[in-house]
Amino acid sequence: xxxxxxxxxxxxxxxxxxxxxxxxxxxxxxxxxxxxxxxxxxxxxxxxxxxxxxxxxxxxxxxxxxxxxxxxxxxxxxxxxxxxxxxxxxxxxxxxxxxxxxxxxxxxxxxxxxxxxxxxxxxxxxxxxxxxxxxxxxxxxxxxxxxxxxxxxxxxxxxxxxxxxxxxxxxxxxxxxxxxxxxxxxxxxxxxxxxxxxxxxxxxxxxxxxxxxxxxxxxxxxxxxxxxxxxxxxxxxxxxxxxxxxxxxxxxxxxxxxxxxxxxxxxxxxxxxxxxxxxxxxxxxxxxxxxxxxxxxxxxxxxxxxxxxxxxxxxxxx
Numbered sequence: 001x002x003x004x005x006x007x008x009x010x011x012x013x014x015x016x017x018x019x020x021x022x023x024x025x026x027x028x029x030x031x032x033x034x035x036x037x038x039x040x041x042x043x044x045x046x047x048x049x050x051x052x053x054x055x056x057x058x059x060x061x062x063x064x065x066x067x068x069x070x071x072x073x074x075x076x077x078x079x080x081x082x083x084x085x086x087x088x089x090x091x092x093x094x095x096x097x098x099x100x101x102x103x104x105x106x107x108x109x110x111x112x113x114x115x116x117x118x119x120x121x122x123x124x125x126x127x128x129x130x131x132x133x134x135x136x137x138x139x140x141x142x143x144x145x146x147x148x149x150x151x152x153x154x155x156x157x158x159x160x161x162x163x164x165x166x167x168x169x170x171x172x173x174x175x176x177x178x179x180x181x182x183x184x185x186x187x188x189x190x191x192x193x194x195x196x197x198x199x200x201x202x203x204x205x206x207x208x209x210x211x212x213x214x215x216x217x218x219x220x221x222x223x224x225x226x227x228x229x230x231x232x233x234x235x236x237x238x239x240x241x242x243x244x245x246x247x248x249x250x251x252x253x254x255x256x257x258x259x260x261x262x263x264x265x266x267x268x269x270x271x272x273x274x275x276x277x278x279x280x281x282x283x284x285x286x287x288x289x290x291x292x293x294x295x296x297x298x299x300x301x302x303x304x305x306x307x308x309x310x311x312x313x314x315x316x317x318x
Contacts, residue, residue, distance in 0.1 A: 079247065079267040083287030085119040085158065086112045086294050087126035090140060102143040109147040109155060115293060119156040120144060121249070124185070125224065126291065129160055134168060137161075138175055145179045158249075160219065162187040170210045177214040184211060185249055187219035193227050200229045201237035208242035218248040221271065232260035239266075249289070250280075259283045 091104045112120065122144050123129040123137050132140075141159055149155045159181045161172035166189075173184050186207045194200045208216040218238070220231045231248055238245045250258050251271025262268050262284040270280040270288035277288045 079269065079286040081281075081286055083119055083156075083269060084117050084293070085121050085269060085287065085289045086117040087121045087124050087289045087291060088112070088144075088294070090123060090127040090129075090132060090136075102139055105140065105143040106147050109144070109149040112294065113149045113154050117155065117293065119158060119182070119287075121158045121160060121185070121289060124160040124219075124249075125221070125251075127160070129162070130164075134163075134172065137172060141176060141179060141181070145181070156182040158183045158185055158217065160185040160187070162189075162219065164189055164191055166207075169207065173207065173211045173214070177211045181214065183215040183217050183246070185217040185219045187221060188225055188227050190225040190227070193225065197229045197233045198237065200227060201234045204234060204238040204245060205241035208238065208245050212242070212244055214244060215246045216242070216244050217267075217269070218245065219251075220248050221251040223251070231257050232264055235261055235266050236264055247286075250285075255279065255283060258285070 088108060091102065091108075109120075121127070122141050123132065127140075129137060141157075144150060144157055147155070150157055159172075159176040161169055161176055161184050163169045163172065169186070173186075176184050186204060188194055188200055188203055194203050204216070204218055218231065218235060220229075220234075222228050231250065231252075231254075235245060235248060247267030247269070248261060249269050249271045250261075252258070253272070253276070255276070258268055258270075258280065268280075268285045270276050270285050272288075277290070280288060
């Protein structure tokens with residue numbers, strides 16, 4: 001009886017071991033169902049090779065795309081930490097015109113470099129841009145670009161070019177780009193206003209595409225324009241269409257929005273530099289604007305940007 005049980009067990013075990021072997025068939029000698037084994041193997045090998053090649057090509061494409069984006073990002077990061085911008089006044093003659101008074105700009109440039117500034121913001125809010133004609137704004141920018149300090153790279157030039165009429169904005173932007181400014185700054189219209197982040201982003205991107213080789217700063221000044229928006233969302237959306245949107249002049253008090261923009265990879269210069277320079281530097285801004293600094297109040301500001309020892313060395317008598 002034991003032998004019968006063992007024999008049945010061995011038979012069942014042998015039956016379970018009947019596995020399909022494409023090369024030799026079944027263990028009991030039954031021929032394999034796929035007789036053309038070499039062709040089937042070749043097909044599988046070809047598929048494996050094709051899949052491997054596709055995977056490699058996909059990886060190479062992703063690496064190239066990442067390298068391209070990184071190079072674009074590096075190319076457009078234009079403002080190092082420690083950028084101190086003078087929001088310069090526009091010079092007017094006794095008769096009210098700006099063009100005739102442009103000769104005084106050379107003296108301004110010398111004074112600002114001596115006071116520690118390394119950039120100027122031409123025809124901004126402080127420069128009464130909307131009170132000047134196109135010809136006056138062009139003449140002032142040309143004069144700034146011709147100064148010895150700008151030519152020697154001691155001062156960088158940020159040109160505010162916004163007008164109520166979009167074609168005039170583009171005209172000023174292209175004029176500034178042709179002069180070789182370091183960046184142009186764009187503020188949305190403050191009369192017929194865009195509504196919502198998407199509309200603001202589209203206007204910013206359309207503007208930036210008109211000067212595709214010049215860095216563009218979004219001039220975020222809600223108290224002046226009356227346009228409330230998320231600067232971070234606007235910048236991100238605009239950059240997708242126009243990679244030369246590199247950052248913003250931030251004249252607002254929403255520091256969370258400012259920091260979100262910095263984390264998204266944008267260069268932010270604080271517009272309210274006199275009150276918010278120190279906290280904004282802690283949050284990662286590249287620098288800021290200072291009105292009192294143009295009147296000799298740069299000691300504390302330079303101490304924040306460059307260290308108190310540098311300030312003491314420059315200001316204290318030997």
